[in-house]
Amino acid sequence: MTRPLAVGIAGLGTVGAGVVRLLRENASLIAMRAGRPIDVVAVSARDRARDRGVSVAGLRWVDDPLSLATDPSIDVVVELIGGANGPARALVEATLDAGKPVVTANKALIAEAGDALAARMDGAGGNIRFEAAVGGGIPVIKALREGLAANRIDNLAGIFNGTCNYILTRMRAEKLDFASVLADAQAQGYAEADPSFDIDGIDTAHKLAILAAIAFGRQIDFGAVHVEGIRCVSALDIAFAEELGYRIKLLGIARATDAGIETRVHPAMVPLTSPLAAVDGVNNAVVIQGDPVGRIVLQGRGAGAGPTASAVVADLIDLARGRTTPMLGVATKSLENLPSVPISSHRGAYFLRLMVVDLPGVIADVTAVLRDHGVSLESMLQHGRSPGEAVPVVLVTHETHEAAMAAAIGRLAALESVQEPPAMIRIETA
């Protein structure tokens, strides 16, 4: 065997400890598949004394992570500090400037600063790998960038945030509301103390922005992603979805249209026949539609020490074998100038729930507003009667324009007989 690949790891949280453990436990198997051993020669983390469930004895401890970048005894730096800026970004930049490869699980960094990093690499010749940034243990970056590289990608849609999917799964299975499931998820460690990054869709948007850039061979445009989270998903709408043959999932969707690339993150109703409908709990999945391959579905655990370490070490094995790919699948100069299109140009079907006073003429008023905006209905659902009380009325539209829908919702919200802000959820059949 040739010389070992010498790795320096910055950040020893759950994922960092998982990488150390994996490189140790599967060492001989990894050495065979990598063609040489992969050795951790130095680590850097804030608290040396913390119990990480894995021994760090015998590892060289470095106080300043930046020193890993220029340490001549280190071949690859693994950045697991996290965050789009601060020490994580400084370390990645310094490593690339040193012409050294870096492996990271940092989706925020890639989504928000990836283009700057790519430009930096074009000068210095480093290499940044980030399989673990999207889809946890699912090798989705490799599938898209290499396995499906012969295809024109038409669209992709996926479940990229385990916390949201866990919450939505429990809301449905136990008929609970959002707040109580979130509180319980926090108590159990499935959701952060400050959960906004996950439940407001930012994490999903980071991952989507990365995949969209690779799928369509263009620069990363995180700022253009339309983002809605799951705070507004109600137990009532989950029950209506069930009745209509749908599941509500937080999706990240990227689609090539004639006008440009549509990228959006929002709760969506997917039919039970969709492979995404059955993806429950902390699992992630992505559906990729390519020409000529057709529909490819990839599914697996989207987070956690084991799956994430699996992805990080796969990147290290690729580096050990000398397998390289441009960051976004094509050379930076070959990236296409494909504009992002705003959510207002989206076309699709919609689920709309109104709380209306159960009085004669109300439905006529509601349907007149929709007609005025050119929105046609596929079905309407109302259960029972409660004269004079507020009752839910559910409308499912045929395909229509987002802009028309938004205007119609504005007018519906203003009707005297409509008691709460209308609930709108887009329907996705892909």
Place this chain on the structure above:
Amino acid sequence: MTRPLAVGIAGLGTVGAGVVRLLRENASLIAMRAGRPIDVVAVSARDRARDRGVSVAGLRWVDDPLSLATDPSIDVVVELIGGANGPARALVEATLDAGKPVVTANKALIAEAGDALAARMDGAGGNIRFEAAVGGGIPVIKALREGLAANRIDNLAGIFNGTCNYILTRMRAEKLDFASVLADAQAQGYAEADPSFDIDGIDTAHKLAILAAIAFGRQIDFGAVHVEGIRCVSALDIAFAEELGYRIKLLGIARATDAGIETRVHPAMVPLTSPLAAVDGVNNAVVIQGDPVGRIVLQGRGAGAGPTASAVVADLIDLARGRTTPMLGVATKSLENLPSVPISSHRGAYFLRLMVVDLPGVIADVTAVLRDHGVSLESMLQHGRSPGEAVPVVLVTHETHEAAMAAAIGRLAALESVQEPPAMIRIETA
């Protein structure tokens, strides 16, 4: 851009024509992702005049495919002739002997002669790639050999033959028997005139043998695969499966056990909660269980010109980029000496259907036989009564030994009250 990758293609059937078309239609995209153009410079096929739905004008036509191997103007040979021996094997061997890479979709060749080819390469230094041999457009070889390379693989199970899955799907959906669906599938071109290769499980066994070798890092052992096809699957058993909450699928299963590697192909009952249960029609899917990644599921179209061409061209792009991997993921000398274990050592649960004469004491006789062989029952199903007539009795066992089950079935078949050979289908929960 650097010099184009010059490709010679042998075999212009459905897949060969699909590769020519794909390299033409997605040429600029493929050139960007490959870092250079991929050009077809020569083709070889039997009938020059045949209409293939793609123009072969302008392509250099070569009568003897073997000449592609030594042609200095050709960088890579694509073998799409098919068959484990004959001209396909001769071409692959000649190409490897010339130290040139070869890309093939030929699962029979890899499964039956892969070890000999690997040994041949160790001398000459060629490179054989075969993403298209398993799972059609699903990048399963790449996922297993690279994307999941950090994992110890515990087991994998999949649907690898679209013809069988199409037949089983229609049998269930339309409540038809095997023979009539097969005849219709043949008429529609979903099954070959001689369908035995598909429906007797050989094709699945080829693919399973390849995946098992990569998953467990050992030599290919096609001969050790236990193979049963779908001829004996009856509409009656499909209906019982439905009633019990299962789907019947032809699976290829590879599992690491303490005694060695279990590889088997047979109809199996999978619970509706399994991701394989919902894979219908000509789709393929594979479930891979790895440590620490957990369960990964990959799904897509398993055959056809488009998906297969997608996989062939992905291999060409890897070659153009200089990305290489040993044939089975590790160097030949590092392959482990893991024995195959026979089906008789399998442990699992079983579905058993007997046609018994509806007379007092019959069930007592049947259950006594199972008790004598240490087989315990989870449930029993019998509908209605037809005194003196043959009626189906369904038994579902707890986990037991294949050898015990086989012995029990032998004795049950000999009972006077049992009218037909017992139908046995293994239950797989993975």
